[in-house]
Amino acid sequence: xxxxxxxxxxxxxxxxxxxxxxxxxxxxxxxxxxxxxxxxxxxxxxxxxxxxxxxxxxxxxxxxxxxxxxxxxxxxxxxxxxxxxxxxxxxxxxxxxxxxxxxxxxxxxxxxxxxxxxxxxxxxxxxxxxxxxxxxxxxxxxxxxxxxxxxxxxxxxxxxxxxxxxxxxxxxxxxxxxxxxxxxxxxxxxxxxxxxxxxxxxxxxxxxxxxxxxxxxxxxxxxxxxxxxxxxxxxxxxxxxxxxxxxxxxxxxxxxxxxxxxxxxxxxxxxxxxxxxxxxxxxxxxxxxxxx
Amino acid sequence: xxxxxxxxxxxxxxxxxxxxxxxxxxxxxxxxxxxxxxxxxxxxxxxxxxxxxxxxxxxxxxxxxxxxxxxxxxxxxxxxxxxxxxxxxxxxxxxxxxxxxxxxxxxxxxxxxxxxxxxxxxxxxxxxxxxxxxxxxxxxxxxxxxxxxxxxxxxxxxxxxxxxxxxxxxxxxxxxxxxxxxxxxxxxxxxxxxxxxxxxxxxxxxxxxxxxxxxxxxxxxxxxxxxxxxxxxxxxxxxxxxxxxxxxxxxxxxxxxxxxxxxxxxxxxxxxxxxxxxxxxxxxxxxxxxxx
Numbered sequence: 001x002x003x004x005x006x007x008x009x010x011x012x013x014x015x016x017x018x019x020x021x022x023x024x025x026x027x028x029x030x031x032x033x034x035x036x037x038x039x040x041x042x043x044x045x046x047x048x049x050x051x052x053x054x055x056x057x058x059x060x061x062x063x064x065x066x067x068x069x070x071x072x073x074x075x076x077x078x079x080x081x082x083x084x085x086x087x088x089x090x091x092x093x094x095x096x097x098x099x100x101x102x103x104x105x106x107x108x109x110x111x112x113x114x115x116x117x118x119x120x121x122x123x124x125x126x127x128x129x130x131x132x133x134x135x136x137x138x139x140x141x142x143x144x145x146x147x148x149x150x151x152x153x154x155x156x157x158x159x160x161x162x163x164x165x166x167x168x169x170x171x172x173x174x175x176x177x178x179x180x181x182x183x184x185x186x187x188x189x190x191x192x193x194x195x196x197x198x199x200x201x202x203x204x205x206x207x208x209x210x211x212x213x214x215x216x217x218x219x220x221x222x223x224x225x226x227x228x229x230x231x232x233x234x235x236x237x238x239x240x241x242x243x244x245x246x247x248x249x250x251x252x253x254x255x256x257x258x259x260x261x262x263x264x265x266x267x268x269x270x271x272x273x274x275x276x277x278x279x280x281x282x283x284x285x286x287x288x289x290x291x292x
Numbered sequence: 293x294x295x296x297x298x299x300x301x302x303x304x305x306x307x308x309x310x311x312x313x314x315x316x317x318x319x320x321x322x323x324x325x326x327x328x329x330x331x332x333x334x335x336x337x338x339x340x341x342x343x344x345x346x347x348x349x350x351x352x353x354x355x356x357x358x359x360x361x362x363x364x365x366x367x368x369x370x371x372x373x374x375x376x377x378x379x380x381x382x383x384x385x386x387x388x389x390x391x392x393x394x395x396x397x398x399x400x401x402x403x404x405x406x407x408x409x410x411x412x413x414x415x416x417x418x419x420x421x422x423x424x425x426x427x428x429x430x431x432x433x434x435x436x437x438x439x440x441x442x443x444x445x446x447x448x449x450x451x452x453x454x455x456x457x458x459x460x461x462x463x464x465x466x467x468x469x470x471x472x473x474x475x476x477x478x479x480x481x482x483x484x485x486x487x488x489x490x491x492x493x494x495x496x497x498x499x500x501x502x503x504x505x506x507x508x509x510x511x512x513x514x515x516x517x518x519x520x521x522x523x524x525x526x527x528x529x530x531x532x533x534x535x536x537x538x539x540x541x542x543x544x545x546x547x548x549x550x551x552x553x554x555x556x557x558x559x560x561x562x563x564x565x566x567x568x569x570x571x572x573x574x575x576x577x578x579x580x581x582x583x584x
Binding site: 188204252256 | 487500544547
């Protein structure tokens with residue numbers, strides 16, 4: 001059975017790593033804040049003092065960190081995975097980071113004979129806990145096939161979407177869809193409310209037709225009930241939109257709707273709503289108007 | 293059984309009127325272009341020379357015309373319904389027109405003791421032909437209840453959404469949702485294409501999660517296949533967005549996403565794509581970039 005290294009035990013990484021353990025894999029963990037390793041050690045994982053040390057004891061090393069710089073640090077930085085992993089081993093980066101940075105990291109790993117998949121996830125901490133994440137994986141097909149059983153312990157819909165970087169690209173497409181569709185829901189609900197139309201009736205009358213979306217069915221009622229608990233946090237959505245906008249800029253691709261949502265979310269961040277759920281976007285719109 | 297008048301036999305009105313006939317109601321039709329009455333006359337309807345004359349022979353008069361001015365003309369204009377309808381009769385305007393104009397028309401009808409429902413539809417000509425339209429109705433509940441059997445002959449999801457004008461308001465909310473969600477799909481697909489990600493794989497990997505929508509599942513593949521046949525025409529979408537933006541302006545409500553889609557669709561209209569399906573929105577985005 002493949003030996004697994006797992007780097008990054010945050011709100012997503014911890015439940016994902018537990019699922020890998022439950023599937024029977026031997027796991028060695030590393031986390032910058034050491035105390036967060038405790039739940040995993042209790043569940044049977046071994047601890048490593050550095051990403052390099054975790055990689056020395058693993059055939060497949062999974063990383064689940066916050067941003068591009070964090071992934072670069074734990075994979076190719078000082079004491080990083082690249083310095084411990086054996087030729088023929090695999091790094092699976094499940095963080096959401098830049099597609100172009102992903103290809104640079106993959107190239108450095110390849111020089112040591114280490115393979116890489118970029119396999120970011122969708123579904124939030126509830127999906128991580130339930131083991132029902134959507135996983136979008138980029139990399140060589142044989143490497144994907146080798147890693148599939150491990151991915152299946154964490155996720156449900158697992159799609160091989162192309163070469164290295166394409167997992168991250170698919171994830172950014174996912175975030176563009178999520179963000180702009182959210183704006184659609186916010187504008188329709190603001191319109192209904194301002195015009196005196198019962199917003200629950202509006203949702204009921206529109207959700208099963210061409211206007212329907214996951215965002216309308218799931219975030220719409222939360223907006224109506226003024227329930228702004230996350231779900232998926234504004235600050236994390238903004239991080240992903242920044243990656244999407246940076247990548248679009250690299251490609252000289254205008255994405256005006258995505259840019260607009262990114263701007264409106266800045267109002268949420270300015271008002272201290274960055275740790276609320278993305279349904280707080282409706283408050284940015286409301287601040288533009290005179291809702292009574 | 294209620295006697296029905298039916299005014300406006302276009303691409304929507306003709307199949308809707310046929311369903312009313314099939315349900316067994318006696319129907320009198322009027323259409324500005326008289327030749328379009330022929331299919332209905334063959335199916336058993338009577339013809340009237342004016343909206344007034346059709347109303348004289350009906351208990352419930354349905355109107356299905358293009359825009360606000362057309363509805364005003366056939367309902368309260370010269371030889372309009374108001375001059376022929378008896379007190380206690382009902383006008384059901386199933387066109388998509390201005391909510392504020394709807395309330396003005398309803399007030400004029402009320403002075404003659406004529407009731408009114410605004411009951412715009414969603415589902416396009418395919419929904420009209422199948423008798424599966426979504427119908428969003430505004431007006432008094434007893435009037436709605438009285439007219440429900442007639443509406444059921446034309447539609448499937450029939451929702452009473454409030455007082456007069458609220459049917460139109462709900463329809464504009466529907467169009468805001470449809471238009472901005474469409475933009476989400478266009479930007480994600482443009483991003484995928486530019487980044488070299490297989491767009492079909494992108495749709496497959498995202499459609500069942502938080503990014504999912506009717507627009508993604510139905511218009512996304514058409515965009516990939518470069519199939520721009522309508523569905524729902526750009527020109528009609530633009531008419532509805534104009535109504536939404538005018539109504540939002542009356543309410544002093546900023547709807548920046550809706551406004552942006554309206555602007556992008558202008559590019560489609562400028563390029564002679566007004567009679568294509570709304571999935572042609574992706575071509576407006578592509579013209580902003582250098583797709584190879």
